[in-house]
Amino acid sequence: MIDGSGERYDVAVIGAGMAGMAAALFAAQRGLSCILIGSSGSLLFASGLLDLLAVQPVAERRLWSSPYAALAALAQAQPEHPLARIDPSAIGTAFQTLVSALASAGLDYAPLGEHNSNVLTSIGTVKTSFGVPLTMVAGVAALGQRPPCLLLDFRGLREFSARQIAATLADGWPALRHQRIDFPGFEAMPEVNAVHLARALETRETRARTIALIQPLLGDARVVGLPAILGLGRAREVHAEFEARLGVPVFEIPTMPTSVPGLRLLQAMEAVASVHGVRRQQSSVRALTFDGSTALLELDVQAGARVSAGAVVLATGRFSGRGLTADRQGVRESLLGLPVQQPASREAWHQRDFLDPTGHAINRAGLRTDGDFRPLDASGQSAWPGLFAIGSILADQDWMRAKCGSGLAVATAWSAIAQIAHQLRGTEPETSTR
Ligand SMILES: Cc1cc2nc3c(=O)[nH]c(=O)nc-3n(C[C@H](O)[C@H](O)[C@H](O)COP(=O)(O)OP(=O)(O)OC[C@H]3O[C@@H](n4cnc5c(N)ncnc54)[C@H](O)[C@@H]3O)c2cc1C
Secondary structure (H helix, E strand, O other), rough: OOOOOOOEEEEEOOOOOHHHHHHHHHHHOOOOOOOEEEOHHHHOOOOOOOOOOOOOHHHHEEEOOHHHHHHHHHHHOOOOOOOHEEEEHHHHHHHHHHHHHHHOOOOOEEEEEEEEEEEEHHHHHHHHOEEEEEEHHHHHHHHOOOOOOOEEEOOOOOOOOOOHHHHHOOOOOOOEEEEEEOOOOOOOOOOHHHHHHHOOOOOOHHHHHHHHHHHHHHHOOOEEEEOOOOOOOOOOHHHHHHHHOOOOOOOEEEEOOOOHHHHHHHHHHHHHHHHOOOOOOOOOOOOEEEEOEEEEEEEEOOOEEEEEEEEEEEOOOOOOOEEEEEEEOOOOOOOOOOEEEEEOOOOOOOOOOOOOHHHHHHHHHOEEEEEEEEEEEOOOOOOOOEEEEEEHOOOOOOOHOOHHHHHHHHHHHHHHHHHHHHHHHOOOOOOOOO
């Protein structure tokens, strides 16, 4: 229980999105005591795919099959980009560490190689990503080879139409069939929810009934695709049973947020953080002050509740996370009032054309940092030696257009925690930044 007397940690991470969760995990794995403060709602919106870097330059929408080649191009063209400032081998290690930790919580990803993969989306388009959940992998091969394939959806499941996906892909994939079925036990419901279906498939009986409905529809299909509903915490087991009993590879297609793969990712991140001893506090930090080598954080759980830490990681996100706030005067960093790099006036925030390929200047606004991701104060110096900023709050990046959301979060988390471990524990400095 946190009270007025406070608790002391090596590291306090503020914000529990992808960046904050990854930072807390990496800190705990290095033996640092860590508290992770904030609600984790934002991770729910993730698709479960872990993007590293797919598009560079953003203005040309150039897609890369190798995220590492894309990183090299980024380093040449935009050396100030946060991902361009981190050694690619450290980025690879960070992803590998994350994916291994997720596997220990029962969430499997395909082995990470050197390449991005193309994944089918729920509207029949293709998304290029790096870390692909194992339940989606057969879809990557199917999209490449286009064999006879049965696409399924479920009556009442909104925003997912196998017919629409098949229609979008019909020209290049004539052997793609689609079929709609009733989900066993939910036949009377006009509307069904992916999370409810995923939970239902964790029971042996519903699994058996669903598979029995699909078997007669298989025909010549050599692969089966369906919306991402193959279980929550037990997706490994549910997916394996579908493949074994249908006798063909089975793949999930990510659905719109809030999605089952996003929920799986959130639950697995929460589980690994807990196993590694991260103290979780579901509240907000309302004030952050510094006293010599100690940071003092005031929480909103109760009057006077506070914790102290030797280092702080600011992972509070952008506007939706409320790490940044916009008003008539411009964009502000919400907690400390740190200077935000931003366009000179509001008129310059957006391009005239909303779909302008170069993106909007406001999306590249954010915190400037030193080479180790310490945010800078108004004088251009690091605001406090133990304060680090990571993830989407950083300036000079447009993660949505570059398709580097998880990459930015995970790589900057890794880099900041390596530096914190060095500072607090005197471990050998690592060349995680360049
Ligand atoms: C719809 C959607 C789809 C996405 N799909 C993908 C995808 O397919 N692949 C991919 O790689 N990435 C994807 N992402 C991006 C990724 O999941 C992350 O959202 C993104 O990388 C930003 O993460 P972040 O941790 O920096 O910020 P956020 O996710 O915004 O998290 C910041 C957190 O800080 C908290 N916070 C703010 N202020 C305080 C405070 N004072 N005290 C405590 N907590 C505070 C907020 O509540 C919030 O939870 C997607 C994101 C969205 C929104």
